[in-house]
Amino acid sequence: MNANKLNMAELLAKVKAKSESKSEPKINTPIKIPTQTSKSETIENQTHTSIDGSTIITYNKEQQQFVDLMSTSKSAVLIGAAGSGKTTCTQGAVHSLLQTGKIPTLQTDGHKHLTPGTPGILIVAYTRRAVNNIRRVLPTDLKKNCITIHKLLEYAPVYYDIEDETTGEMRKTMCFEATRNEYNPLPSSIHTIIVEESSMVSVDLHKQVESALTHPIQWIYIGDIQQLPPVFGSAILGFKMLELPVVELTQIYRQALESPIIKLAHRILSGKPIFPSEYSKWAVPNKLTLHPWKKKLEAELAVMTLGAFFKASYDKGVYSPEEDTILIPYNKACGTIELNKIIANHIAKKKGEITFEVIAGFNKHYFSVGDKVLYDKEDAEIIEIDANYSYTGARYQPESKHLDYWGHNDNAANERYNKTGGIDIDDIDTLLEKVASSEDRVTQASHKITLSLKDSDTIISIDKAAEINTLIHAYALTVHKSQGSEWRKVFLCLHQSHATMLQRELLYTAVTRAKEELYVICEPESFTKGIISQRIKGNTLKEKAEWFKGKLDS
Numbered sequence: 001m002n003a004n005k006l007n008m009a010e011l012l013a014k015v016k017a018k019s020e021s022k023s024e025p026k027i028n029t030p031i032k033i034p035t036q037t038s039k040s041e042t043i044e045n046q047t048h049t050s051i052d053g054s055t056i057i058t059y060n061k062e063q064q065q066f067v068d069l070m071s072t073s074k075s076a077v078l079i080g081a082a083g084s085g086k087t088t089c090t091q092g093a094v095h096s097l098l099q100t101g102k103i104p105t106l107q108t109d110g111h112k113h114l115t116p117g118t119p120g121i122l123i124v125a126y127t128r129r130a131v132n133n134i135r136r137v138l139p140t141d142l143k144k145n146c147i148t149i150h151k152l153l154e155y156a157p158v159y160y161d162i163e164d165e166t167t168g169e170m171r172k173t174m175c176f177e178a179t180r181n182e183y184n185p186l187p188s189s190i191h192t193i194i195v196e197e198s199s200m201v202s203v204d205l206h207k208q209v210e211s212a213l214t215h216p217i218q219w220i221y222i223g224d225i226q227q228l229p230p231v232f233g234s235a236i237l238g239f240k241m242l243e244l245p246v247v248e249l250t251q252i253y254r255q256a257l258e259s260p261i262i263k264l265a266h267r268i269l270s271g272k273p274i275f276p277s278e279y280s281k282w283a284v285p286n287k288l289t290l291h292p293w294k295k296k297l298e299a300e301l302a303v304m305t306l307g308a309f310f311k312a313s314y315d316k317g318v319y320s321p322e323e324d325t326i327l328i329p330y331n332k333a334c335g336t337i338e339l340n341k342i343i344a345n346h347i348a349k350k351k352g353e354i355t356f357e358v359i360a361g362f363n364k365h366y367f368s369v370g371d372k373v374l375y376d377k378e379d380a381e382i383i384e385i386d387a388n389y390s391y392t393g394a395r396y397q398p399e400s401k402h403l404d405y406w407g408h409n410d411n412a413a414n415e416r417y418n419k420t421g422g423i424d425i426d427d428i429d430t431l432l433e434k435v436a437s438s439e440d441r442v443t444q445a446s447h448k449i450t451l452s453l454k455d456s457d458t459i460i461s462i463d464k465a466a467e468i469n470t471l472i473h474a475y476a477l478t479v480h481k482s483q484g485s486e487w488r489k490v491f492l493c494l495h496q497s498h499a500t501m502l503q504r505e506l507l508y509t510a511v512t513r514a515k516e517e518l519y520v521i522c523e524p525e526s527f528t529k530g531i532i533s534q535r536i537k538g539n540t541l542k543e544k545a546e547w548f549k550g551k552l553d554s
Helices: 002-020 061-071 086-099 128-135 203-211 236-243 260-270 276-282 299-316 336-351 425-437 496-501 504-511 524-532 541-548
Strands: 032-034 039-043 047-049 055-057 076-080 121-125 146-148 155-163 170-178 192-195 218-223 246-249 288-292 324-328 355-360 363-368 372-375 378-387 444-453 458-464 476-478 487-493 514-522
Touching: 061 076, 061 086, 061 246, 076 086, 076 236, 086 121, 086 128, 086 192, 086 218, 121 128, 128 146, 155 458, 203 236, 218 236, 236 541, 260 288, 260 504, 260 514, 260 524, 276 288, 299 336, 324 336, 336 363, 336 476, 363 378, 372 444, 487 504, 496 524, 504 524, 514 524
Parallel strands: 076 218, 076 246, 121 146, 121 192, 192 218, 288 514, 324 476, 324 487, 487 514
Antiparallel strands: 032 039, 047 055, 155 170, 355 363, 355 444, 372 378, 378 444, 444 458
8 A cells, every 4th residue: 555655656646747747728828738639739719890890701621611511411420628628619510401492390299398380499418407418509490400319319217017927916116218119100201310419329328319310310420539438338329420421620719718618618627737836826716616625534534524524515605506516526425425425414304394204125225205306316305205005114214303314313203203204104004995906015115205306397206115225315426427517617536445436537527517617626736636537538539439339239
């Protein structure tokens, strides 16, 4: 262990000595920032105002290439790092495509989320936030056609009767499925589908969209290969980079680098570390903060310290769960699981909400109405919690304002309840009747939880143990789960226990989730290690595409 520390210290010393021998380029002079695939050149603002007051965009060579390519109705891939103008380029390419007169008027064929009479161009993404990012810059008619892929496929809960392998009894199960498929296809008037954040779209989900199309269309895939490769297997972006024409944007615009967040992102990509003596130089009030831990803490104490920080930040209005997020590389130790409990418990107590102990199989969970959660990878909010009359398993603690998210209720002896396991004693006849009529007693959870799903605008209720065991609090997320999303303010928390995860791509992905403000809490050596370590291998786009697409499913 000491040898490892010595080696790391020696490495950092060498890197620092080499780094200090170079002068730091200033933002007000032309600079070149190295990336993994090429050297990105900083250039002037590409927009100016004409005499009549309209905005004119001057495209660079690569952007113009993509605009021209998209206007031919051919499929293509557009990649580029933060600040390279992907959104502006896409905006111009869509306008150019509309000007060709080739785009039919959309006939929705009864589709719930598409608007008839709009152009037959759809902009889709895996997450609601990615959709909202591109929606802001599109013409009014096309804003209505920016939806998640799950909405495009009109995902809906489907219930099945299946035989329980343990008891032999029939029970109901629910899963979300696409209701748009080869038997109920998407409208034939769709001409183009633009896939935003395509690094987040799995091959399987992409195949579902393809199977719901009865005619050939123009596909446009937009992504950033500087980000983390997917954890779920194969991403469609890597495959399409090997199949279709690829336009890579390498020039970084000066106005982008005027954002301290984007400037930091490209410093991370350069591989040149930032040392504690430089932290004050990077600080921009209400924009960017690099906050080092004052001393090394064990993981358990570190997460408690973070918990105290975020409780105070919530009370002061500095941290807003509705607009901000907390990113951490790991779930366990100094990770999201414990920090989520601390924050959720604090917010529930501040609001005076009742906390429920929910038993799902062998697991106990603690939830309150208003909790911010993830369900099946989708943002959701708990809007109701009720006892499940079909549950006949172990007893659970009665719900209480004094029950915390670790199952403690110090005030239990002073509270008077007329409930047994959450069920009214006076309602025992109803309970027995419901239990007797239930065919699904074994797999039931102790409570039914009603959720408002944000991406699909759906209200659902879940009461199966397996369903509730997938429900997680979403105040703090892993960086992998944050991909494709963007928040007003991002708190990035790094700790020595995250060492195996700290790599350039993870830091870059986390930093670029912040739209307005970034607050980094880190140990200096942890931040440095993340910058100098690299995960995505390859020197050419082909090599990176092979790495990025992940392992093929067997």
